[in-house]
Amino acid sequence: MTDQAVPAADLYTDEFAVDPYPAFAKMRTDSPVCPVTSPRFDSFLITRFDDAKAALTDPRLSKDLYGPGQHFLRIFGPNSEGLNKNMLNSDPPEHSRLRQITSRAFAPRRLEALRPRVAQIVAELVDRIVPRGEADLMRDFAIPLPMMVIGELLGIPTRDRERVLDWTQVIRESGSSGRPPAVEKAAVQEAQAWLHGYLTDLVTAKRAEPGDDMVSMLIAACDEEGVLSERELVSTTFLLLFAGHQTTADFMGNAMVALLTNPDQLDLLRKTPELLPHAIEELLRFDGPLPVASPRIATEDLEYQGVRIPEGSIVGVVINSANHDPEHFEDPDRLDLRRDRGPHLGFGHGVHYCLGVSLARMEAQLGIGALLRRLPGLRLAKPAEELRRLPAASPFRGLIELPVRFSA
Structure with missing residues (x-):
């Protein structure tokens, strides 16, 4: 084991972007708590399952990036505060207050009432693809589907959704354009x-004109109940917008690549579609869209695996490494849709467990199910290792393109 800092440039390579799991395996063995240095900020990466699960609930690891130290400046830059002061970057009791308010929008009854509309959006998107015999599943399906769904939930007018999507993609794809x-x-x-x-x-x-949508509900919490500030209102809306489509889009792209490069599992799922809810969990464990949980700050000196993490350090919990830990998952690098459902960390753990988990599962099940059902002979149009991906240093693991062919 070593506590020598690893330069980010040595870790986040083009090869890492294609397949980070060999690097994660080496880190779990050689440096399970790995110091990483980069021009923007240094951090410690926690890579083993037990340590990751413990860190996600460790009260000494704070999510409040806007308290003393102003850590958001190091992580997100000076223009981020207006969009990032929300429950994702806060601790109890502030986090508890904000989550309780926002959770009303994800009440099971509200989401179940949305299912027919999600199914309709899925059908409309696939209808456009079917006659062509080929598609870019990111551009034509995985990205627009969750944006259309979250747009309706938030109450974003239909005429604005394409512009909103364009601007969110600028943030999502930053670092991949080749520009200076x-x-x-x-x-x-x-x-x-x-x-x-x-x-x-x-x-x-x-x-001025409230409706039956999340933004109107949040405004009521701000104006009528006085439990949400104006800044929190805007920032929470941004969190719901971005988190509501980014990770779901990336997950569906990753899941389709996993299936298309494991034809035995693809065939199994086609023959037994009732396996889909279980398969979604394995696909998320296998290649999740959020490799490293959003950053935490050490509020005191602490130690994991014998490595000292000084107060004020940024700590990243490597979820995708933890989900491939052979101490918890037998043959973890193999996709097995019949795998006994284990406690993967794909949706997080503890008080910051993903609030939109039910919506994400619904969209993935309806979306992936429709693609497999309606696109016979579905296959990649280029080798998986040649697909354009988000840069390795991105906080997200996802594809920029997913070209496929099928029988029209």
């Missing part, structure tokens, strides 16, 4: 500013 870093940074800042302005205007419009 300064140009890329300026584009992201412009996107953040536009989205902050748009969501502020949306709140104003909904305050």
